[in-house]
Amino acid sequence: MKAITISSGKERANVALADVPKPVLTSAEDVVIRVLCVGLDGTDREIIVDNFARFPEGKSDMIIGHELLGIVAEAGAESGLSRGDAVTALVRRPCGDESCVNCRSGQQDFCRTGLYLERGIQGADGFLCEYVAENAKYVVKVPAECLPYGVLVEPQSIVEKVWNEAQIIQQRMLWQPRTALVTGSGPLGLLAALTCRTLGMDVYVWSKSPEGSLNADMIRSIGGHYRQAGESAPGEFASGLTEYAQQLGTGFDMIWECSGYAPLGFEVIPLLAHNGIVALLGVTPGQGRLNVPSDMIYREMVAKNKCIIGSVNASRQDFATAIQRLCTIEQQYPGMLGKLQTNRLTPRQVPEIDFSRISIKAVVDFVSPAEWASLL
Ligand SMILES: [Zn+2]
Secondary structure, X not given: OEEEEEEOOOOOOEEEEEEOOOOOOOOOOEEEEEEEEEEEOHHHHHHHHOOOOEOOOOOOEEEOOOEEEEEEEEEOOOOOOOOOOEEEEOOEXXXXXXXXXXXXXXXXXXXXXXXXXXXXXXXXXXXXXXXXXXXXXXXXXOOHXXXXXXXXXXXXXXXXXXXXXXXXHHHHOOOOOOEEXXXXXXXXXXXXXXXXXXOOOEEEEEEOOOOOOXXXXXXXXXXXXXXXXXXXXXXXXXXXXXXXXXXXXXXXEEEEEOOOOHHHHHHOHHHEEEEEEEEEOOOOOOOOOOOOOHHHHHHHHHHOOOEEEEOOOXXXXXXXXXXXXXXXXXXXXXXXXXXXXXXXXXXXXXXXOOHHHOOOOXXXXXXXXXXXXXXX
16 A cells, blocks of 8 residues: 655655555454545654654654544444544553553553654654554544544644633633634644634634735634734743733633644743733744743643643544544634645655645645545
């Protein structure tokens, strides 16, 4: 079968459309999934452009891709799934350390050892290929009517994990969030903004995308507020975000840092309302150092009960919630989730991919969307 593989290159990773063996069922709990499409995100960009990959043990190449939408082609007798079911899959697999209570209880997104595997990212083949074999406990059924946006379940699960964590943490009081700030307007930022809108919040998005860009227009079309970020001077809070927040005259109950630009993670802390929470979701490597006004930030955190959390990956429950949320978003903002998938690629186009030309989100089709329904 065809697969997109990577191996270490001189600068950028070597990306190839290769022939690899088709996987087979190895247990009654497994399924073989025919891959319909796979979304690409910042992690894939990092793996390809920055030559950042952790290959499976003993191998010098790997199939990449971790945002899967597929159809069950063969189902083991104890898989609980049937041929023709639309599915996606969790990305992370538990570590083998018996003392890792989180991995042992199915919460590998909170692995304590860091020795987990992630399909297409860390130590395990990913999903950019024609067929994938997987144990059903890592496979999540997607309702057939959600097929047009099912490839967004994995990125939405990242948003749902954060929202779940925020709700648990904020049980420390009566919390009724009304305003949210989202920094970054890539797929994750847009999904966070859409989610906050469905939760009834006023949403403000701060991002480098210019006025008139699709990102900015999408935010406004869902009733959100958009402001283009200025250029930051190296080492300083100078993007204009603090001034923007001061103009608004309101603190934010929740802030989603989706840009991965580390200085913003600190700059936003004073912009929280009393009792607010900042969630850090993205990481962009190599951003140098920053002069942080530590005394002011420390005082803000203590005197106003502020909270900051980091969050990565997602659980099976987060995937299930993500499917529900995407259905709600589609009902409330019809067509928006389709619009977000801006660049559809064939597998043949992936080796030469230029990420700077991806408008919002790239999706690689292994089966043409026109044929998906015939496989159900
Ligand atoms: Zn673990």
